[in-house]
Amino acid sequence: MSESTAYKVIGTRPIRHDGLDKVTGRAIYGADVQMVGLLYGKILRSPHAHARIRKIDTSRALALPGVKAVTTHQDLPSLDDKIADLGEAVVNMRYMSNNILAEGKVLYKGHAVAAVAATSPHIAEEALALIDVEYEVLPPVMDVLDAMNERAPLVLEDLKTSSIGQKGDRPSNVASHFQHKLGDPEKGFAEADVVIDREFHTATVHQGYIEPHNATALYSPDGHLTVWCSTQGAFAVRSQLAEILQMPIATVKVVPPALGGGFGGTMTY
Amino acid sequence: MSRVHVQARINGEETEFLCEPRQSLLEVLRDVLMLTGSKEGCNNGNCGACNVILDGRLVNSCLVLGVEAQGKDIQTIEGLATPDRLHPLQQQFLEHAALQCGICTPGFIVAAKALLDKNPHPTEPQVRHWLAGNLCRCTGYDKIVRAVLSAADAVRDGR
Numbered sequence: 452m453s454e455s456t457a458y459k460v461i462g463t464r465p466i467r468h469d470g471l472d473k474v475t476g477r478a479i480y481g482a483d484v485q486m487v488g489l490l491y492g493k494i495l496r497s498p499h500a501h502a503r504i505r506k507i508d509t510s511r512a513l514a515l516p517g518v519k520a521v522t523t524h525q526d527l528p529s530l531d532d533k534i535a536d537l538g539e540a541v542v543n544m545r546y547m548s549n550n551i552l553a554e555g556k557v558l559y560k561g562h563a564v565a566a567v568a569a570t571s572p573h574i575a576e577e578a579l580a581l582i583d584v585e586y587e588v589l590p591p592v593m594d595v596l597d598a599m600n601e602r603a604p605l606v607l608e609d610l611k612t613s614s615i616g617q618k619g620d621r622p623s624n625v626a627s628h629f630q631h632k633l634g635d636p637e638k639g640f641a642e643a644d645v646v647i648d649r650e651f652h653t654a655t656v657h658q659g660y661i662e663p664h665n666a667t668a669l670y671s672p673d674g675h676l677t678v679w680c681s682t683q684g685a686f687a688v689r690s691q692l693a694e695i696l697q698m699p700i701a702t703v704k705v706v707p708p709a710l711g712g713g714f715g716g717t718m719t720y
Numbered sequence: 721m722s723r724v725h726v727q728a729r730i731n732g733e734e735t736e737f738l739c740e741p742r743q744s745l746l747e748v749l750r751d752v753l754m755l756t757g758s759k760e761g762c763n764n765g766n767c768g769a770c771n772v773i774l775d776g777r778l779v780n781s782c783l784v785l786g787v788e789a790q791g792k793d794i795q796t797i798e799g800l801a802t803p804d805r806l807h808p809l810q811q812q813f814l815e816h817a818a819l820q821c822g823i824c825t826p827g828f829i830v831a832a833k834a835l836l837d838k839n840p841h842p843t844e845p846q847v848r849h850w851l852a853g854n855l856c857r858c859t860g861y862d863k864i865v866r867a868v869l870s871a872a873d874a875v876r877d878g879r
């Protein structure tokens with residue numbers, strides 16, 4: 452390349468536009484959003500892998516000074532089955548709503564059961580211990596192969612397998628069955644010199660970004676909701692919020708502040 | 721819970737605040753004093769995003785109680801730059817692209833500052849060893865180490 456060739460971009464070391472704010476600590480991430488009257492939330496999670504929720508009594512938690520609200524699934528609008536496209540996956544909004552706060556049953560250890568808003572995170576945490584949940588513990592399914600067994604306990608009691616466009620007639624833990632087919636695998640195996648048949652088990656993994664999930668919400672008496680949250684998919688969050696809260700989408704605004712990593716794992720938070 | 725009156729020097733300013741005995745220094749910095757440059761990554765001493773310098777010592781502010789700041793000198797990321805120039809570490813982090821999402825950056829820069837305060841000419845292994853308490857999931861560590869080494873050179877050359 453001749454000395455005189457000067458490119459605008461190639462060969463330069465530009466400094467990132469958000470760099471100054473990030474090296475000085477000025478960049479605002481989700482958890483840095485501050486406002487007057489801010490409340491802190493904590494979530495009570497299920498200690499059981501599978502249980503029916505008989506009763507949730509929030510009265511002792513609500514009586515704790517500093518606690519402003521305790522919510523359970525009863526506070527969410529009940530949704531019909533509706534399949535929504537999340538960009539990388541599709542989801543039934545009713546299941547998503549039940550995942551946010553369990554309705555009727557807890558489906559895994561750690562499933563959110565109730566949420567507290569209080570004037571400090573410590574008070575919110577104390578309040579969690581004052582929520583009385585009565586569970587009827589059910590046999591869990593701990594393994595994907597066990598779950599597929601016809602006699603396995605049903606996790607979602609109304610779920611029927613959708614298999615290549617057809618709905619099954621009986622409830623099952625298998626949500627869907629799909630096939631990708633190319634050529635004739637049987638023939639290929641028959642002709643192969645070596646066939647290796649193994650079963651592999653891996654742990655569940657999730658992207659390891661440094662920033663914890665967070666959200667700050669402002670609900671105005673005029674029915675508008677603004678949410679600041681660390682998300683890679685502000686529009687997906689907006690449409691899901693509108694759906695789950697049954698609010699017109701034009702009244703929901705999602706503001707994604709600086710994001711502390713994500714790698715695809717924070718599409719919907 | 722009744723609050724305790726605490727006096728400390730924060731980024732060179734005499735500061736007073738009220739905090740509950742159970743609040744961590746990180747909570748006090750972020751939620752009481754609005755110094756949100758110190759980040760919470762883990763709240764258990766693993767990630768170093770909350771690093772501050774307390775009486776010359778590098779600490780994870782999530783593991784220090786706010787009341788322990790009484791009478792102490794605290795430096796946070798907000799105190800590094802002057803009105804007219806960035807600290808050489810901040811400048812070199814920018815020039816070496818030593819950050820991406822940036823959530824770990826305040827912690828790394830404060831940790832590196834504590835190193836350069838003690839040892840103005842660290843070797844590369846010394847830098848790597850010192851920064852072992854800070855996690856970055858985006859950038860990798862190489863650019864960060866280079867930024868720290870060249871900041872040390874910049875300080876030496878009076879840049």
Ligand code: FES
Nearest residue numbers: 761762763768782
């Ligand atoms: S937040 Fe303090 S070490 Fe991670």
Ligand code: FES
Nearest residue numbers: 820821856857858
């Ligand atoms: S730049 Fe994202 S964690 Fe370090």
